[in-house]
Amino acid sequence: MxxxxxxxxxxxxxxxxxxxxxxxxxxxxxxxxxxxxxxxxxxxxxxxxxxxxxxxxxxxxxxxxxxxxxxxxxxxxxxxxxxxxxxxxxxxxxxxxxxxxxxxxxxxxxxxxxxxxAHFIEDPRPSFPFICLTVSGGHTQLVLVRDYLDMEVIGETLDDAVGEAFDKTAKLLGLPYPGGPFLDRLAQEGDPKAFDFPVSSMKELNFSFSGIKTAVLYFLREKLREDAHFVENRKADICASVQHALIEMLLIKLKKAVKTFGITEVAIAGGVSANRGLRDALSVLSQRLGWNVYIPRLExxxxxxxxxxxxxxxxxxxGIFCPLDVSPLAKMKIGIHE
The missing domain is CATH 3.30.420.40 (ATPase, nucleotide binding domain)
Known part of the structure; x- marks a missing residue:
């Protein structure tokens, strides 16, 4: 049947x-x-x-x-x-x-x-166990995936999600909503080394993105005081530099997770996994380090x-079903089922 x-x-x-x-x-x-x-x-x-x-x-x-x-x-x-x-x-x-x-x-x-x-919707599919970097507007996590329904968060953001950092930066630059994809497109035209933004280093496998949001805000305030047309003239370089720093923070922890667990099956998921800069950087890194990398189709x-x-x-x-009186959970953790 x-x-x-x-x-x-x-x-x-x-x-x-x-x-x-x-x-x-x-x-x-x-x-x-x-x-x-x-x-x-x-x-x-x-x-x-x-x-x-x-x-x-x-x-x-x-x-x-x-x-x-x-x-x-x-x-x-x-x-x-x-x-x-x-x-x-x-x-x-x-x-x-x-x-x-x-x-x-x-x-x-x-x-x-x-x-x-979503990695199992179509080929190629990762083999178990694998490490997945889940990145979205509300979440940034490193997940150890042992089986379809056996997952464990091994690292996560302690404040803002990386998607929020992308969107807030885009908003400061006057880009349309949703800002992340527009920032990504402009970044392809800019110099990622034009400006130096801080790359935070948290303990273990955790992330923090609140610092870079503040750094971008102060940077723009200072530059606009000196030149009212600064953002307009250097928008692509700003986007490329911020994106470079954010991706660097993600990949530092991903590399550490791969080394810690000895797993070279690596996946990324979530809305930010559509980011071209992240996809390209991960492709280069995987070739250099011998990882098998899996990225879902954009849709x-x-x-x-x-x-x-x-x-x-x-x-x-x-055979895992739920009763009709089940309630929604605004905050719901991976690997914990109520």
């Missing part, structure tokens, strides 16, 4: 649905929320309302596109956390109602674990339901 799972993702500002059939992702429908652009960041209440508007159309499209009927579904998977509480409530409430109406088992998924499991790096579907598939195989 074919196992078809409907998956729903609504952790932040992407409304997404996907159908996976016997472990093969059939589609990945995403509705992007443009309402946040004029505010320069995600507004939680507006995100929740947009999810309410988009959810039924994307679910309908995912099921129709898969060429199946609702009666052929075997389970419903959804993002339980981490994420914005209101956004999680919208997706979770729909998933529970949908599963209840069709008498289907419900599967709760950890959003960050799903980012890691599976940012928030999407295909990765939720993949995680739900592995839980379904193990």
């Amino acid at each position: 074919t196992v078809n799972i409907l998956a729903i993702e609504s952790s932040c500002d992407e409304t997404s649905a996907s159908v996976i059939s016997d472990g093969k992702v059939l589609n990945n429908i995403i509705a992007t929320q443009s309402v946040h652009e004029k505010y320069g960041g995600v507004v939680p209440e507006l995100a929740s309302r947009a999810h309410q508007q988009h959810l039924i159309p994307v679910v309908h499209e995912a099921i129709t596109n898969a060429g199946i009927s609702k009666s052929e579904l075997s389970a419903v998977g959804f993002t339980r956390g981490p994420g914005l509480m209101g956004a999680l409530l919208v997706g979770g409430s729909f998933a529970k109602s949908f599963a209840f109406s069709l008498d289907l088992p419900l599967i709760e998924v950890n959003h960050m674990e799903a980012h890691i499991l 599976y790096c940012t928030d999407n339901a295909a990765m939720i579907a993949m995680a739900a598939h592995f839980k379904y195989e193990k």
Whole structure:
């Protein structure tokens, strides 16, 4: 009997649905929320309302596109956390109602674990164990992945996430929202050694990015006092230099993790893994150090339901389901299941 799972993702500002059939992702429908652009960041209440508007159309499209009927579904998977509480409530409430109406088992998924499991949507797939650097707007973590559902955080940021550092720098430079991708594009045109920004060194395998955000702010204030057109004239060099420092911080800890655990199977996941500078730097490093590196396709790096579907598939195989009274968790840790 074919196992078809409907998956729903609504952790932040992407409304997404996907159908996976016997472990093969059939589609990945995403509705992007443009309402946040004029505010320069995600507004939680507006995100929740947009999810309410988009959810039924994307679910309908995912099921129709898969060429199946609702009666052929075997389970419903959804993002339980981490994420914005209101956004999680919208997706979770729909998933529970949908599963209840069709008498289907419900599967709760950890959003960050799903980012890691996005590597198993298509080839090439990493071998266990591997180390995954998960980088997004809200998280920066090093994760030891022993199996599909056996993960341990071995290092994480003690303050801001690297994605936030990218976005805040972009905002200071007057770049459009979301700023990270625009900064990345400009960085390709600039000199990464033009300006020297601090590379913090935390103990063990942890990260800190609050210092570089402050350093960039003071740097720009000083330069603009001297020359009102400084940012306009040197924007690409500033972007390249900040990106160089941020990537250096990530790779220093990644190299240390590989050496500590003796594992050369290395992956990156999360929205920031779409960054061209990080991808290129990791490619060069892997060739020099003999790592096997895995990076998902761009559409599976940012928030999407295909990765939720993949995680739900592995839980379904193990018979891991959740009750209908399950509550969303705005903060949900990798490897800890409640």
